[in-house]
Amino acid sequence: MYTVEYQYRFVYRPLFYEIDGRPTLTEPRPAIPVNLHYGLLKLQAIALIDSGSTYSLFDYQIGKELGIDVRAGRLQRLSSLGGLVLGYAHLIELEVAEGWRFATEVLFSDDAIPRNLLGHHGFLEHVAVGLQGKAGQIYLRPEN
Amino acid sequence: MITLEKLVGEVKQLPRDEQKRLLEILQQEVAANQSAKTSHAEQMESPIPEPINLETIDPELKWLMENGWILQKYRGEYIALEGNELIAHGTLGEVLAESKRRGIDHPFTQYIPKTEKEWLLGQGNYPID
Numbered sequence: 695m696y697t698v699e700y701q702y703r704f705v706y707r708p709l710f711y712e713i714d715g716r717p718t719l720t721e722p723r724p725a726i727p728v729n730l731h732y733g734l735l736k737l738q739a740i741a742l743i744d745s746g747s748t749y750s751l752f753d754y755q756i757g758k759e760l761g762i763d764v765r766a767g768r769l770q771r772l773s774s775l776g777g778l779v780l781g782y783a784h785l786i787e788l789e790v791a792e793g794w795r796f797a798t799e800v801l802f803s804d805d806a807i808p809r810n811l812l813g814h815h816g817f818l819e820h821v822a823v824g825l826q827g828k829a830g831q832i833y834l835r836p837e838n
Numbered sequence: 839m840i841t842l843e844k845l846v847g848e849v850k851q852l853p854r855d856e857q858k859r860l861l862e863i864l865q866q867e868v869a870a871n872q873s874a875k876t877s878h879a880e881q882m883e884s885p886i887p888e889p890i891n892l893e894t895i896d897p898e899l900k901w902l903m904e905n906g907w908i909l910q911k912y913r914g915e916y917i918a919l920e921g922n923e924l925i926a927h928g929t930l931g932e933v934l935a936e937s938k939r940r941g942i943d944h945p946f947t948q949y950i951p952k953t954e955k956e957w958l959l960g961q962g963n964y965p966i967d
Contacts (some may be wrong), residue, residue, distance in 0.1 A: 717905075771966050807949065809961060
């Protein structure tokens with residue numbers, strides 16, 4: 695028997711997308727609101743916890759609104775379910791909950807993307823995650 | 839003979855509450871058909887989820903489901919919603935600025951991709967060099 699204690703709890707939420715030109719909702723998914731901090735600027739975004747993603751990836755326009763010169767970052771080419779994506783690495787601070795904020799490197803996309811993603815680099819390397827899909831619960835704690 | 843186009847045209851003439859009822863009936867039909875096709879063992883391992891009840895989700899998601907026209911009209915743009923009101927469309931900066939002007943600090947925002955395939959951009963990513 696293994697026991698892990700978590701400090702924070704969120705709930706799953708359905709995500710909006712499109713099938714054959716029609717509006718559609720996914721079944722509820724583990725997506726959470728996070729605040730991205732860069733310098734004195736802060737922006738809130740909903741991001742999907744995606745254990746199938748190597749990198750945490752945010753939309754280009756979020757980076758731009760934070761005052762980041764997105765394309766000045768280190769270029770990382772990515773393959774994804776939707777095709778090739780170019781990402782640029784930048785150091786930001788990610789606030790997952792009030793009082794829980796850490797510096798981390800994430801990628802910002804070269805062009806707009808509809809979903810922000812919390813993958814291994816940038817998020818899962820810093821955060822322990824417990825998922826209860828049936829109950830729609832997300833449990834998190836810092837992983838130091 | 840009933841055609842899909844004719845049926846859709848007639849459905850569009852129904853009052854909104856009857857359209858919602860029809861949607862619920864169709865979702866129940868789909869769930870029932872899936873259930874009938876799935877073996878008992880498969881159901882034990884992968885229970886079929888309940889259809890999402892539009893009345894219990896966030897009002898912004900409900901609005902998006904009821905206003906699919908935005909998928910064509912605002913491709914390549916962000917939209918900002920607050921409750922069941924479309925606040926703005928444009929770049930993220932533009933929709934956030936208009937929302938703030940109206941006193942909305944954290945609007946619901948969604949980028950509408952230029953093509954359907956782009957909804958999956960970035961997901962399941964891995965480095966290729």
